[in-house]
Amino acid sequence: MRFNFVFGLFLVSVVVLAALLAGLLAPFHPIMDADLMSSELPPGAPHWMGTDAQGRDVLSRILYGARVSLMVGVVSQIINSTIGAALGISAGYFGGVWDDFVNGLTNVMLAIPSLVFALAIMAVLGPGLPSLLIALGLTNWSWTCRIARGSTLSLKSQSFVLAAKAAGFSDWNIMRTQILPNIVGPLLVIGTLGIGSAVLAEAALSFLGIGIRPPTPSWGNMLTDARELLRTAPWAAIFPGLAIFVTVLGFNLLGDGLRDMLDPHMRTRRE
C-alpha cells in the first residue's frame, strides 16, 4: 500500500505547485479579467476550462483557488493540531483536575458536530478567510487531543521520561523534548486527513452562503455559484468540483500512506 503515499503525495504536490505558481500559470487575472461578453464560454483556447457566469477564466480561478483551499486546510489544521496537542499532552501529563476539564471539553466538542459549530462561529464573525480559518481551526481538535492525551499517558511512565524527570528537567521541557517528538507521527496523520475535511468544510459552508468573501476565488464558492449551471455550463461546476475531489483525495491518500508507514502494525496487516 505504499501506492497510497506516493499517489497522495503526487496529487498534493500538484495542488501545492498550482497554488505556488498560480501567478505564473494562470493565463488570466482571477478577478479583474471578467468580461461579461465572454461569459459561460465552453472550454477551448484561450479558456482551457471555459469561463464562468461572470466571464472569468475558470482555470485561472481554480489555480488561484488552490491558494485559498490550501490555506484554509493547512492553517486551520495547524490551529487544530496545536490546540489538540497542547491540551492533550498537558492533560495526559498533569492529570488531575486539568485532565478532567480537558476531557469534559473534548466531550463537548465531540458532541457538537463541527459543521454546526463552524456555522455558529461564522455567523458571529461573518464570511471571509480569517473567520473561516478560526471557525475550522477551533472546531476540529477533539480527536487530536484524545490521541495526544492517550499517547502521553502511556509515555509518561516510560523510563526515558522518568529519567528526564529524575534529571531535573522542567515539565515544559519534558513535554516538549520527550513526549511531543514521540507523538508527532499520529498527529501528522490526523492533521493530513484533517486538511482534506477542512477543504470539504469550506465547500459546505460556501453552499450555506458563509464561506470566503467573493470575488476572491475559492473552490467552494465556484462550485456553489455554478451549481445551477450544471445543465447549461457544466464546466463551470465540474472543474472546481474535480479540484476539490482531487485535493481531498490526495490528502486522504497521503494520510493513509503516512499511517501505514508510521504504524508497523497496520502495515503488516495490509501485507
Add this chain to the structure above:
Amino acid sequence: MMGFVLRRVLQMIPTILAVVLIIFFIFSVVPGSFLTSLMAEGRNMTNADVLAQMNAQFGLDDPIPVRLWNYVSGLLQFDLGISYRTREPVTSVLGPRLWPSVQLAIAAMTFAAAVGIPLGFMAALRPGSLFDSLTMVTAVSGLSVPEFWLGLLLMYVFALQLGWLPSFGYQENSLRHLVLPAIALGVSPMALLARTTRAGVLDVMNADFVRTARAKGVSEPRLVRAHITRNVLVLVLTTMGLQIGSLMGQAIVIEKLFSWPGIGSLLVDSVSVRDIPVVQGAVLVIVLWFLVINMLVDIAYALIDPRIKVA
C-alpha cells in the same frame, strides 16, 4: 443496567450545560438580530415603533446575564422558550422536525452499513486483490466528494435522467423520498465503515483465535459468520455509533439541498433569522442525539462483547 443508564444520563448533564453556555455566548455576540432579519427582503418598510414593541416582547433588550438566567432556569423545567419567529414554544417547533431527522439519520446509516460493511468484509477476505483495491479507492473517493455536489448529481441521474425516484421532499410513510438524501448523506459514513470493517476484519483474521478455529476444522463461511463477524462488529460499532451520532448535525447541507424538513435545515434557517431560542433548541437536540446514541452504543457493546460490563 438501569444503574449504568442513570449514571450515564447524569454524566450528560455537565456536557449539555456546557453546550448551552457555549451556544448562548456565541449567539449573544452574533451580529444582526431577529428583528433586523424581518426586513432583509427589502419588501416591507419597518416601522420603528413596531420594532421597539417586538424587542420588548421577546425580552431582547434585557441584559445578557438576565437572558441567560431566564433561559437556564427555563431549561431546568424543560422549557426551551418561545420561538421569536413563529411565536410558538420551541418544543413544538422542534417536534415535527425530529422524526424526519431521525429517519434520515437511520436511513443513511442503514445504507452505509448495508453497503460499507459487506464491502469492507469482502475486500478484507481478498486483501491485495483488484476488488480490494477498487473498494478502497472507492471508499477514499467517497470521503473526498463535497456532499451537496454528490446530492445534486444523484438528483440529476436518478430523478431526472432515469426517473426512478423523486428528487426532493419529505412524505410521511414514503421510503421513496428517503432514498436519494439518505444515499447522499450516507456515502461518507459508508466509506468510513468500509475502511474500518476492512481493517477490523484483517485485524481479526490475524488473531490467534481464528487460527484456532481453522485448526478446529471450521469451514470458511462459518468462520466468517460465527467467529469473525462478532469480533469485527465490536470494532465497527464504535465507528457506527460516532457516525450515526453526528449524522444529525452533518445532515444540514443535504437537508437544505433536498428540502428535507429536519433539525439541520431548521438550524440553518433559525441561525439566518437569529431565532436564538430555536437555534439553542436545535443544537441541544443534535447534541442529545449524539449523547444518547453513544450511550446506546455502549450498551450494545456490553451485549456483544462479554469482556465489557455496564452494570
Add this chain to the structure above:
Amino acid sequence: MPNPDPLLSVRDLRVQVGRRGPQILHGINLDILPGETYGLVGESGSGKSVTGLSIMGLLKRPLNVSAGSIHYQDQNLLKLAPRARRRLRGDRIAMIFQEPMTALNPVASIGTQIAEMFVIHRGLDWPAARRRAVEALDSVQVPSPEERARAYPHQLSGGMRQRVMIAIALACRPDLLIADEPTTALDVTVQAGVLKLIDELCRAEGTAVLLVSHDLGVIANMCQRVGVMDRGRLIEEQDTVALFSNPLHPYTRGLLAARPRLGSRVEGGRKRLTELEEIVPPNARGHDAPTLVTPRGVRAARAEATA
C-alpha cells in the same frame, strides 16, 4: 526408519515465502508413529512451528508449501481437496498453540467453543454438543465444568484456558495432536500440570503427539523420539535417551551445552539461543515425573539471562 507403518509421514517438505522468496523449510523428512510422542526442538526461527502449521495446512500467506508430501494414513494431505482436508483438521489431526490468552474467541463462551467441535465433526445438535462440551471440560480436569462452560475466556486463567484448548483439541479423539509450545506462555507453576494432562490423555486414547518446543527439559520428559531443527533443516533425529547422552550433530551438542545450569553463567551460542533459559535435569526422562524444575531455579536463571 524404525517403523514401517507411520501415522504421518512427511517427505521433502519445502516451504517458501511467496513464489520467489527465501525458503523456510529445506526438505523435511519426518515420520510419526501411532501413539508415540515425537519432540521437535530447535531455536526460534528454526522452522519447527512452520512444520507443525504445514501439517495442519494453516500456513499463512505469503508462506506456502512449494514441494514435498505429507501422508496421513494413505492420503497425501497436500493433494487433498480443501474441504476434505478441513474435515480431517480438528477431527483426526488437532493442534494446540502457544498463546492460550489469545487462542480462544473472546466473544464466545467456553462451552460453545468446545461444542462447536461436536457440531462440525460429529453432526450433533447444539444442546447435545454443549452437554458433551461439559464432559470434555471435566475430562481436562477443569473444576465445576458446567459453570465454566458458560464463562468467557477472559474470565479464566492462562492454565485453565490451555486446558480448554486441550479439551477442544482432543474433543474428537484425534490420531495426532500437534502441540506447539503448549506451556511456554504459562506460569511455571502450571506448566507441569498441563504437560501431564496432555500426556495422560493422549496415552489413554493412543493419540500420537508432535510436541514442538524449544525447551529441552519438556522434550526430555515427554518424548520418545526427538528431532532437532536448525535453520529449516531437520539435522538430527534420535531416541530421546540417545540424543541426550550422545548427540551426533555438532549443533545439537552446542544446543545441549548451552543449557543454562544453576549457578553457572550461560556461555557459548548465547546470542542465538536466547530462548534457552530453563534447565534440563541430567538424564531426566520418563513420564511419571514431568519436570523437576523449581520456580526459584527458573527465576534465578532468568535473572542471569537478562543480566
Add this chain to the structure above:
Amino acid sequence: MLNRLSLAAALTLATALASATSALAQADTPQPGGKLVFVAPYGGSITSLDITATPHAQDEIVAKAMNASLYSWNADTNQPELELAESVEKSADGKTYTYKLRDATFHNGAKLTADDVIYSYNRLGDPKRALPGAEQILRIAGAAEYQAGTADSISGLKKIDDRTVEITMTDINDPGWQLMSNFAPIYSKDYPEDQLASKPNGLGPFKLANYVPGAKVELEKFDGYYEEGKPYLDRLDIMLMEEAAARDVAFRNGEIDVNVLGPTQYAAYRAEPALAENLLEVAEVYTRNIGFNPKVEAFKDKRVRQAINYAIDKDLIVTKLLKDKAYPAVSWLPVSSPAFDKDARPYPFDPEKAKALLAEAGYADNLSFSVTAQPNESWGIPIVEAIIPMLARVGVTVTTDPVDGSVFSDKLLADDFQAYIWSNSSGPDPLHYLRCFHSKTPQSACNYVKFSNPEFDALLDQAGAEPDHDKQTALLKQANNMLQDEAPVWFFNYNKAVMGVQPWVHGLKPNSVELAIQDYQDVWIDDTAPASRRQ
C-alpha cells in the same frame, strides 16, 4: 439608444406575454377538480400559518390560499379592488369609507361581520402583540395613538351594523393600497388566538389539511368559499423549496407544477421550446439598486453618484448575468408604476463621462468603497463581483462585504455601511414608495441613504395633498425624474419575475406585486395533467 430600445422591447414583451397568458387562461372553460402542486421558493420553511406574525413573502404564498383581506390586488388592472366588501362609499373629505361587507364564511362556519374587521385591525395594531403587520393599518385614524398606548383601540374603526363598517383614514389616499395586504387579513373575532398558528381559520378558498413544517403545506378546497363555483381545485399542495437547482430537477421531473425561476434557469428554459412556451413573466415592482451612504465623503457629491451610474454597463449585466430576467432601471419607480415616465432615459454606459465627473469631483483614482451585500444572485454578491472590474476601469476600487440578511439590515439600521446593494419594493403605490426619499423618513424606515432634498420633499408633500389622481401622478413623475438626476443610488434594474408553468395548469396571473402570490381560486388544471394530479 440601445438602452431605450431594449427597454421598449422589454415593455412590449411584458405586455404581450401578459395578454397572451390571460388569453390562454380564457381559451378553455375552467374544469373543476384535481390537485395543484405549487411551490414557495423563498425559504426552506414558512414562519407561521398565522400571517400576521410574519413579514415574509414566503408565508404570504401560503396565507393567500387561506385568508382574504378587505381589498385585493387585481393583477390585470394593476389596481387594488374590493374583496370582502360589496360596495364602498367615500365621504366628501375623502377620508372616511363605509363598506358593505359581503356574505362570507370562515372555515369554521362563522359568518363575516363588521366586528371581525374591527377586531382584526385592532389586533394588528395592538402594541402588546407587536405584530409586524401593524404597519399596514397605521394610516387608519387613531392607529398611531393606539400604538403609542394613548388609546384603548383604533378610533377610526366603527361598526354601523353587522354587515357595515366605517373606516376613517388619516389622509386622502386610497386605503386599498394597504388594506389589500395579505399581512392584514380578516380573522374571526371569536376564534381562539392560540390556534391561529396550528389550525388557521380564514375566509380564503382553501383550508388547511396537513402541514409538515419545513416541507410542505397541504390544503383542500373550502366548500363554503364566497365566490360561487370556486375554487376549481380540490387540493393545493405548496412545497417549501429553497434550492433552485433542486426545484429545477423537480419541475422537469413533473413533481411540481410551477417553478419560480432565477436568471440561470430562465435562460435554460427559454432555450428549450417545450419549456419556453409555458413561461409566465411579469415586470415586478422591485427596484434593485446600490445605495450610497453620504457618510462616505465622496458620496455627498452628486457628480460621484452620477459617475458610478455612468461607469457601470448595466445593460450588459442584465443581459449576460441576469439573462434578461430584469429591466434596466431608469429611476426609482418601476415600469409598471403609473408614475413611471415612459420618456425618461436611463443613464447611458459612458465610462469617459464617468471619469470626467470623478476627476471634476476630485476622485480621479482615489475612491474606494465596500458594498454590503447578501448572497442573492440577482441583487447580491454576484452583481458586486461584476461591477468590480467595471468600476476599476474608471479608477474606483470596490470590495465586497458579504453578510446574511439579518446582519445586512442590522448594518443598515446602524448606519454601519458605505454602500449596499438591495432589492426594494417600489410599488405598486408610487407615493408610498417615493416617500422613502423624503427627508422626514428616518433611515431606519426606508430612507437608507439619508436622502434629503427640500425640492423633492416639497413635490412629494404636494402630491400627497393632491386629490386629483392625474395631477398627483404628474407630480410623482416629476419627483421620480428628479430622483434620477440626483442619483442617491445606482439604479440597476426592475425585476422581471418568471414562473415556469406545467402545460396543464391554467389561470395563473402575472401579478406584478409578487408573481409567486396567486389567486388560487382562479387556477385550474386540464385533462392533460398526470394522474397524480387528477385522483
